Amino acid sequence: MYLAPDGDELGIAQAAAEFLAEAMSIERLHRAACADMSADLRHALGGMGWFALALPEDAGGSGLSAVEHALFFREVGRQCGPVDVLAQCLAATIVEDVTLRSAIANGDAGVALAVEDGTRLRIFGSENAAFMLQLGRDRSDLYPLENTASEPRASLDPATSIRLLDRVPTAVASDTGDCAWRLGQLGTAAMLVGIAEASLDQIVDYAKVRETFGKKIGSWQAVRHPCADMAVRLEAARAQLWFAATAMKEGRGDAGVHLDAAKYLANQAALANADTNIQLHGGIGVTDEHHAHLYLKHALVLARLFGGRREVLGRLLHAEVED
Template sequence: MYLAPDGHEVEIAEAAAAFVAQALPIARLHTPGSADLAANARARFGEMGWFALAVPESGGGSGLSAVEHALFFREAGRQCAPVDLLAQCLAANLTGDADIVSGKQGVALLVADGAAWRLIGAADSALALQVTRDEAVLYPLAGVTTTARPALDPANSLGVVSTLPDSVERLAGDHVWQLGQLGTAAMLLGVAEAALDLIVDYAKIRETFGRKIGSWQAVRHPCADLAVRIEAARAQLWYAAAATKEARADAATHLDVAKHLANCAALAATDTTIQLHGGIGVTDEHDAHLLLKHALLLSRLFGAKRALLGRVLHAGLED
């Protein structure tokens, strides 16, 4: 890939788009009890090998790269795919364990929260993955008490864990973190693109004062601004994915920038889309609020605004 997907990369993106839209359509989130990655869906993803795109062939994976990883999660973001889809993929890259790669065992994401941890994922997850810039750690969840909490994002369940058992797998370094950051940035890009598509399609059919609302500057100009934001985020995401694939020394910086631009694009796009839809944009039956809630969660995983900008401020790039 050179700054944009081509060749087999486009084919993988198209295959991912078709599969995710069929297995996890965003419409599912209008039905109660549709949060997380259910066991049957997890098995389907595992059977198709989506969890192991970037896992080496020697570890039972497809032997592809960070580029294909990003392409897949961009399409997952368009459908507000749950966070445990990403956690499962990251765990596969951590261990290569056959039960994780196949989806037989579910993996939730563990995020430190003071003296406790927040658990994002299905209640039947067998494992929990905590990822930092320094290491990735996998914990068993058998016997662990999880206190359920209300979740803003209907795509994900949320729980709180006070104590953890000994880990079953640990990997030093930032390899898993980079894949997590790339995956969340890609999902945010997908969310932003879906939000822009929603309002552009609506602006072509909704009329006020005898004219399509897309003809009014108050709608046309914000849409154009979103298109520019999204293009900037998309270009940086492709560059960061290529830099990660090539193991460039400045890949971590490009990933930080990609995550920041994706955060900004997704939050702006989802908020603006709701505003431009008018009254229906805030109704429960519409998809707009689902995209906004998903963006709010993803923007806080694997790098939020302050931490990202602090790192970028002191970063250096290769010539």
């Protein structure tokens, strides 16, 4: 079992980083009406095959593994990519109808993510999405959004719009089992690791140029020590992410346990690193023009998807792992 990407895996990560930095740069979040995934971006992602990374080749996908899936979504996280991107990928894995699956994988049909909110559904994603995907640990359902009325809600996160839906339509595709859920949990953990990485990179770069009392702030212990803590948190989360992805790839029986651990550590690393990044930047870290607050807001949303702190710790309490 390899616990770090190498070879072709690094090539995929680099290709994803270069593509997303141009097509979906975090700079977009400083402009009005920037949330979610536009139709143009969806088609660009679909045309490059990013939605079908983990889809088998005989189903029209790339036939790659959970490792490549995690590598891609780590780069999505670094750009505070919208939740739509993950929903689109997961929807392609549960649809059996060839025409519909192709439309989703190619980006012709948009998919939002639906999460239970009491008696209603909370929808994360573009209002122009044709479908919404609701995932559970043992079942996944894809619903049409055409002719359904939803109620917009204010979103803390500029990268994600939120709506509430009262009436749940009839599903157009369903799948039993936890495969889609696991890919969702892995993708979310990877996005959070990307946020933790970007937060650390940002404050390290700043600490090399910002001066106080005639010295770079990186020379002061009050800055160096928190940065070291950020690096330790990140490395723990990143190592567990690679382990979980490899466990999925190899079909280990305890892959679900490692996914829960990866999600927990990613939650902690992203939230703590994003917060520390703001604190060490000082006043500029809370200005709207700066990226720092965007990382924290996006992390707060992702940390609650596919397993929050209490949920994953409750499962890990009695979990067993293989030798």
